[in-house]
Amino acid sequence: MNRSKKITWEINRKTALLLLITVAIICIVAVLVSCGKSGEEPDTQSVADIVSEQVEEVIPVDVSLSDTDIEIGFGLTKKLNAIGGENISWHSSDNGIASVTSDGTVSGVGIGECDLTAENEFGRRAQCHVAVRKTVYITIDDGPLNYSAIILKKLKNHDVKATFFVVNTYNIKLTKRMHDEGHLVALHTYSHSFGICYRSQYSYFADLEKLADIVEMYTDTRPNIIRFPGGTSNHIAKMLEMRRMVSGIDDLGYRAFDWTSSSHDSEGKELTAQQSAANVLANMSHESNIVLMHDKECTPGALDIIIPYLKSKGYIFETLDHYPEKSFLTKSWYEKSIGDEIVPCELLTLDINSCEINVGESFVLNAEMSPDKSTDYVRFVSDDPTTAKITLEGNVTGIRPGKTCVRAIASSGQEAVCNVTVW
Secondary structure (H helix, E strand, O other), rough: OOOHHHHHHHHHHHHHHHHHHHHHHHHHHHHHHHHHOOOOOOOOOOOOHHHHOOOOOOOOOOOOOOEEEEEEEOEEEEEOOEEOOOOOOEEEEEOEEOOOOOOOOOEEOOOOEEEEEOOOOOOEEEEEEEEEEEEEEEEEEEEEOOOOOHHHHHHHHHOOOOOEEEEOOOOHHHHHHHOOOEEEEEOOOOOOOHHHHHHOOHHHHHHHHEEEHHHHHHOOOOEEEEOOOOOOOOOOOHHHHHHHHHHHHHHHHOEEEOOOOOOOOOOOOOOHHHHHHHHHHOOOOOEEEEEEEEEEOHHHHHHHHHHEEEEOOOEEEOHHHHOOOOOOOOOOOHHHHHOOOOOOOOOEEOOOOOEEEEEOOOOOOOOEEHHHHOOOOOEEEOOOOOOOOEOOOEEEEEEEEEEEEEEEOOOOEEEEEEEEOOO
């Protein structure tokens, strides 16, 4: 084979091989395409369709309530629980009688009856019938004395809780028993001596806190409910001083209570149980009724008359820590005499601006307000009680070497400072 023929044959061989490879590739592609067409059709579902298939079908559920018929005292609250659904809305048929919050807390705001409705996101509903009744707060002053034990027994028999305004420590075991049995232990001052309590605004609160310390020691609870001896309308305290004592309640975190109905059992004349009960029941027309009684011989028998009668009339019994407002004060004699205008302190001064004392030594700070007729209450505080402490009456005592400030602070915000160095 000559050279030219040999070259031609070689070209033809390579061309044929290339052609063969090309044909093979085309066949392979054709097979793959054919396999794709012979399988299932591609899924043309939308994303929304796919998600919806994966979500379980939601079945509407009914609403059920913890109570379907309740009574509640005026000014009191009660919690209703609803089961069924994740989004419960509440509605009252009369918000002037009972209101309800988004968490099912019911408040008695007017005497009468209405319905509350709980509705879930599926439109399913459940109802609770609510009757709002008058509330009565039984309060017993001046104990624990001779009749406290039997009074407690009577209250237990009638399944009623009362508020005891205690004094001194005549029988601390009975005070503890009052607390342990679910009654409210409140404060009526330690001494109950008008000469001590009403000597000055500072003397009153010092006497009160002395009792608070003792009650807290034996009950592990520090009371903040108080009653002034003789009430806020007593005629023993000086008018302006009494006004300042009442305004000082808020400064020290207390709530004060007078009364709407009295048994008149502390006015010198011995009463029978029937007389005591009649006096109380004659003045029960309020929506919230605070009853004043004392640790007297007539009281246990009077409770046997008062409680069943009021229960038969639908009254709800409660203790004063559930009273809807901060305090309850009658229109006081000092307001009638000097008016109820708030007169803020414009200038507060101390008789001592700086002092050096030894550890254990004491001195008394006196504060003066201008104008003199200011109705502000003045309280004393120490910036560092571990260096020098100060009582409510302004008595400063050195505790350890160092320097600190003691301050007099008026209700309207005026301050006066005394710098104290303790050696």
